[in-house]
Amino acid sequence: MKNIVFKSLFLGGLLCLIFSCTNLDEDPYLFDKVTGKEFGKTKLEINSAVAAAYSNLSGYATGSPMQLNEVTTDEMVVPTRGPDWGDGGHWVRLKEHTYAADDPAPEGGWNFCYSGITTCNRLIANLTEIDTDLSLSFLPEIKTLRAIYYYWLLDWYGNVPLSIDFADTEPPTNATRQEIYNFVESELLTNAPLLKKPTTIPDIATYGRVNFYTAQACLAKLYLNAEIYTGKAEWDNAISASNEIINSSIYELAPNYVDNFVETNQNSKEFIWAIPYDEVKFRGFGWPTMTLSQLSQATFNMSVKPNNGFATTLDHYNSYIDPNQNPGPQNTVVGLDPLGIPITGTDDKRMRANFLVGPQFSSDGERLKDSGADADDPDGTPITFTPYINELEPSAWRQSGGRISKWQYYLGMTSNLNNDFAVFRYADILLIKAEAMARKNGDWNDASVLDIVNQIRTQHGGVAPFTSLTPITFLAERGREMFAETWRRQDMIRFGTYNDSYLFHEKDPDNHVNIFPIPATQLNANKNLEQNPGY
C-alpha cells in the first residue's frame, strides 16, 4: 500500500513538472532593462528616448573627432614622452599623416558618427511608429542631427555608406562624397524650417539641441567647403546661410574671448550649438587630464592625476606673439623660453586664454618640481611649460609643450570639465561669411571682409586691426580665434596648406590623406565596403 502511495506521488510529481515548466520567455528575467517594444509611452519616456540621440556627443570635444581634426594639423601635437604616449606610434602617425586603417582615431571617428546615425535611424522609426503629436514633433530635429553626423562623415571620410532606414539591415556599400553632400544639403534644407527658432540667446528650450540656426550653421560649413567636397564652390549659399544667423540679431560676439570658454559659459551669446558638458551629468570633456602634467594636479586641486600629453606647437604659439604675424601691443612678457629667459611679443588675449605656459605653481603658490624631469631638459626640476618641444619622439621632454587651457580650468576640477563646448560659434559664422565673401570676389582686402575680421580680432584678441589680408594671414587669424575647436583640418585643406611642410610634419607626397581611411574593422566586417583611394 505504502509503495503505491509513493509511486503515485513521485510519478505524479514528475509528470506535473514535465508538463508545466517549459516556459522560456526571457522578459521576466530582464529585471533591469526593458525591451524596445515596451518603451515610449509617456512624455518622459519619449524625452528620455530622444535624449539618446545626443548622449553620443560626449565624445566629440576631446575624443576621436577632435583628434582627427587637430592633431593632424599645425596647431596641435602629441609628442612621445619617453615611455609615455608612444601608443604604438599612432599619435605620431596622425601628425605625420601616415594614419592607417587600423589606427584608433579613424576608427573612433567612424564609430562616433555611425553610433549617432543609427540611433537617429532607430528613433525616426520608433517615433514614427508611436505616432503621437509629441513623438512626431521630434522628427525634424532628429533628422537634422543625423544630417550633422553625416556632415562630419562627409568631411572626414568622404565616401561613406548612406544608411538612413533602420529596417534595412543589409551591410551597405559606399556612397560617393557627392551623394553624401546632396543628402546633407537636402535634409538640412528640408528640416530647418520645421525646427524651433529661438528669439533670444541663451534659449533654454533648445540649449544643447539642434534648432533652426544650428541647421543654418551646418549649411554654412557645408557650403564653405563645397568646392573641396564636390568640386563646385557655393560661396553665395555660404553667405546666405551665415546671414540667416547674423541677421537674426540674437547672437553677438562675447565681450571677452574667454566668456566662451569659462566653466559657466552656457550663457554665451555666441553659442549656436553647444554640447552641455558637466562633470556629473554629461561627462567626456577631458582636456585637463589629456594635456596637463601629473603635477598640475596640485595647481588645480584636481581629483585625478593628469597624463601629460597634448600640447600646442611652437609655430602655432608664435603666430600669436610674433608681431609680423599678429601685430598688436608689444614688449610684454608673454612667457619663457626653454632656458627660462622671458619672451616678449604681441600680447593677444587669446594666447593667454588658449595656452598654459611658464613656471607652474601649486594652488598654495609653491613652485612645482618634477623630480623625474629629463636630465637634458634645461628647465630642470622646477616645472616650466615651454612652447618649445625638443622632439616629436621618442624622448620629448616631460615639461615641453604649451598646454591647452582654452576651456578655462578651475580649482577642484575632475577629468571631466563643466565648461560647455560650442560646435558652432558666432565668431566662426562671421569668419565663414568673411571668407566666402573674399573668395567669391577674389578680394581678401574687401572692406566688409576686413571689418568682420577686425571686429573679432580687436574685441577678442585686444590686438591691432589688420589693414590688409591675404589668405595666409586670414588662415592664421582663423587659427588664433578657432584654436582647438575642431575645424583646423578642414580650414588647412581649404587653404591648401594641409599637405605642406610644417613643424613635425613633412610635405605629403600626395593628398589622399585629406580624407581618412575607412576603419579596418569595418572593412573586415562589411565586404560591401571599399577603402578610400590611397589606403
Place this chain on the structure above:
Amino acid sequence: MRQLLLTLFFSLNFFGNPQEISLELTNPTLKQVINIIESQSEYKFAYGSNVTLSSKFSGKYIYQNQSLEKILKGLSDRTPYSFAILGNNIAITPDTKGEEDPMPQASVQQATVRGTVTDQNGNPLPSVTILEKGTNNGVLTDFDGNFSIEVASNESVLVLTYVGMRTVEQVVDTNTTIDIQMAEDAQSLDEVMVVGYGTQRKKTITSAITNIDAEEFNKGNINNVAQLLQGKVAGLSISRAGGNPNGDFNIRLRGLSTLGSGTQPLVVVDGQVGADLNSIDPNDIKSIDVLKDASSAAIYGTRGSAGVIIVTTKKGRPGISTMNYNGSVSIENGVRFTEHMSADEYRNLIGNLGTGTDFGGNTDWYDEITRTAISHQQNLSFSGGNDNTTYNASLNYRNNKGIAITTGFEQLNGRFHLTHRALENKLVFNVQLISTTRESDLGYESAFQYATIYNPTSPVYALNPEQDLAGGGGYFEVSAQDYSNPVAVLKQNTNNLKLKRLNFTGSVEYEIIDGLKILTRYARQSTSTFGTTFSPKTAWYSGFSRNGYSTKSDDEGITQLYENVLSYDGNISDLDISAVAGYSYQDFIYNGFNADGGNFVTDLSAEDFSTAQDFQNGLGTIGSYKNGSRLVAFFGRVGLNYNDYAFFSASLRREGSTQFGPENKWGYFPAVSSGLDFSKIFNIPSFNLLKVRGSFGITGALPPSSGLSQLTYNGRGNYLINGTWTTTYGPNQNGNPELKWERKSEYDFGVDFAAFESRLNGTIDYYTRKTSDLIFNVTVPSPPALFNRAWRNVGDLKSSGIELALSYKVLEGNDFNWTTSGNFSHNKTELSRLDPSAGSYIGESNLGSPGQNATLLTRTYAGGEVGTFFQSVYRGVDENGKFLFDDGEGNAVLATETNYKTAIGNGLPKFELGWTNTFFYKRFDLNIFLRGSFGHDLINTQRAFFENPSVASVYNVVNTKYYNPNLNDAQLFSSYYVENGDFVKLDNATLGYNFIISGENNSIKSLRAFISGNNLFTITGYTGADPEVRYSDNGNILAPGIDRRSSWVLTRSFTLGINISL
C-alpha cells in the same frame, strides 16, 4: 548492509552447506563461472583487485549435481586461481606464479593470529578475505575489521584481499597481533566511476572519463580544488600564473572548444549541477571524475562543451564511527622575479644616459613588498551512523597569507551530509549543507609592476616633505604616469572581499520495483561577495586626489536546480541494462549593488559612506543590476553491457534556454558510444583488459549573459531636454533574435588496457571535433547595426588531440612499492570557418597604457590557429639604436618604414605532460610530481614596456638576457618580446610517514605526518616570473599568452602536516 549481516549470520555456520550444483561450460570466463554458482547457491564470491573476472579458462567444465567443495577443488586445480569457502563467501585468490600449489591438508594449527584491518584513514574494513597463503585456510574480518585465524607456522603468510584495495601479503613471524592497513587501489577495474546521472564500473565505460581518487590528488600547500587535479588528467589543463592566494585557476579541457560562456568545465558536486568548484573544501573530496569527451558530457547538454568535472564528497558509513583531524602549516616565498636593474646598475645607466634621477637610496623593491608567508589549515571531520542513518560533518579552517605583504585570506567551510534509509532501504533521503565564508585581502597586483620599475635609488620613506607628495603619508613618491611606491600601495590601501556561499542539496530516491528508482533532487547555491576598497587621503596611489576614496560592491548569484530522474538497472540473461530518464530545471538570478565616492570628512570614519562628500556634489556613483535565466531539459540514457566485454551507451538531452531568440530556444544533444574488450574475446597473453571504444556526442554552450538575443534598453547617462537634465534611455546592444546554441560535435576513439595483472594500466584517446555556431562578440557592420559589436553565431572551431595516460607498478614488494604514472596530451585548435559577416579575423587585445595603447597583439584568422600573436617581426637595431623590422619581403627596415605584421607566436601549448612517481617503503611514502607545458609562447610585457633605456628617465629598466644597452628608440612592440614558454616544474614532492599505533585498545586508529614542497624547481628559458600558460587575457579567450605586468611572481612553499584518525 543487509549483505553484511547475512555474512555474519552465516559465518557461524562454518562449512555447513550441503548444496549441490550443476554446471556445463566450454572455455568459460571467470565471470560466467561466478554467475552460475551464485545463481544456484547462497554463496557470494569475494575477490580482490588481483582477480580478473574476464580471465578465460580453456577446456570443458562439466559438473552434474556435485557438491560445491568438489567443484571448487576442480576449479582450483584447473585454473590459475584458488577457490575457498569462507562463511557464506567464496574467496578467489590467484595462484602465485611458478609455485606448485601444495594444497597441504589443514594439519596441526600452531599459532593463532588476531588483528584489525583498516583503510588508510583508519576506518575498519569488514569482510576482508584473509587466506593463509597456499592453503584453503581463511577467514573474513568482522564488522569492526577484526579477525582471528589459526596458521600453520611462523613462516605462514597472510594474504588479504578486498575489492578496490591493493592486495596485502603479511608474514606472521612471531606476532600474535597484527594490525594491517590496506591501501586503495586506484587502478582497479571494479572501481566505480561517477558519470552523468549515475555511476558505472570503470571497465564498462565507453567514453573518455578519468577518475582521480583522493589518494592521487596533489598534496602540500593546497587551497583550491583545482590544485588537486593540476597535471593529473591528460587533456585537463589547469594553470595560475604566479602565487596569488586569491587568484583563480584557469581550467581548460582539451584546449579551446567553445567561444561561448563556459570555457571552464561544468562542475557537478554530488549531483548538484553547476555548483562552484570551491564550494567544497579540498579536504572533503573523496574523488573527482572528469568527463572529457562529448559523448559522456552530452547528458549535461548545454554546458558540457568544455567538459564536466564531477566531485564526490566523503560520506559516512554505517557502524563505523570515526573522527579525522588534518592540519598543516606552510611557509612560502617568492622565487622568480622579472630581472631589473639594481640601484648601482641603474645609477650607472642614468649616469651614461644623462637622464633619470639618483635619489641616493638603495632599495630592493621586491624585497620590500614580499615576505615569508606562513599559512595554516585545520580540518576536523566526523562520520558514522547506523543501518538507517549515516552522517559526515566537517569543519575546515584556512588561514592563507600571500607573499605580498598585507595579502591573504581566511576561510571557514562547514559541511554536513546526512543519508537516511527507510522502507527496507527502498527509500533514501540525502541532505547536504555546505557553507563557506571567506575574507580576503586582495591587495593590488600593480604593486608587482611598480616593484619592477620603481627607481631603485628611491628610499621607501620620504626624506623631506617634497618627496611626500601625498602630504602626511610619509612615503616617498614621485609624480609620473602609472607609477606609485609599491610599499605604500600595499600598506596604505585596502582591497577586501568577503564571500559567503551556501549550498543546500536535498534528494529523495525511491526504489519502485527491483532496479527501478526514481529520484527527486533540489539544490540551491547562493554566493554573495561584498567588496570594499579604501584609499586614504594620504595615499598617493589613489586616495590623495579624491581626498580619500572608497568603493563598495555587493553582488549575489543564486542558482537553483530541480531534477527528477528515473533510473533502471537490470539484466536480460547476459545483457546488463541500465537506463536513465529525467527532467531538469535550473534557474539563475544575479543581482548587485555598487557605489563609489570620495572626499571624506575624515579617513577615520571611512566606513560611513554618508561622510563621503562626493555624494552631495554628484561625483559619487551608484549602480545596481539584476538579471537571470532559466534552463529546462529532458534527458535519457541507455547503457548495455554484454557479458562484460561488449558495451554500448546512447543518450539524448533536449534542452531549452531563455537566452536565445524565440525560434532557437531548444537544442538537441545526442551521444552514442560503444566499446569492446578484446582481452575477453581473444586470449591475449598478459592482458586482462584491452578495451577499444569509440564515441560521438554533441554538447552545447550558452551565451555569456542574458538578454543578448533582444534589443534591450537601459539608462545611458543624461542630456538636456528643454533645459532639464533627462536620463536617456536607449539600446545597450544590438539585439540578435537569430542567436542559437553553439554546438560541439566530437568523435573520440580510445583504448583502455591493463596488462600483467593490472601492473600496467593505460588509456589512449584520440579525438577530433568541430564546434559550430560559435557564439562570440564580433565586429559587425555599423551601419546598419546600432553598435559595432554584436553577439553572433560566427563560425566553426576545429580541433583534434591525443591523450595518453600510463601507469606502471614498477616494484611490488612487501616493503617496497614503486608506481610511476604519466600523462601526455596534445591539442591543436583552429578557427576553421568564420562567417563573412564577422570578417576574416576576430579577437584582438591591446598592450595598453602608458605608451602602448593601440598596440594590438593577437589576431585569429579564419583557417588559422587560435591564439596567434600578430605583430611586427624584429630584425635587430641599426647603428643609431633604432628598431629594424621585417618589411615582409625579407628586408630589415626602420620600424617607421613598414607596417608589415604577421604571425609571430602562439600562446597555447602544443603538448602538456604530467609525471608522478609514488614510492612506498614500509611506513614511508614518497610522491614526486613533475609537470610541464611545451610549445607555447609568451608575450613578456614587462620587457615590452620597460626593457628599453629610454624609460630610464622615469622608470627602472628591465634587464633580462635580452637587454640591449644600445637600443635608442621609442617603445615599439615586435617579436623581440615574444619568448618560448616551455617549462618543466617539480610541482610537488611529498614525504609521508604512517606511525605504528601499538596496543589493542588504542583510541588513535592512524597517525600520519608528511612534509611537502610545492614548486621546488622550474626549468625554463622564459625570462619572466612564471612561464605558466596564460589561457586568456582578462577573460579574452582569443588572446592567450600575454604575461601582463601586474602578474604575481612565482612562489615556492614547504608544508608540514599531520592526519589523525580516531
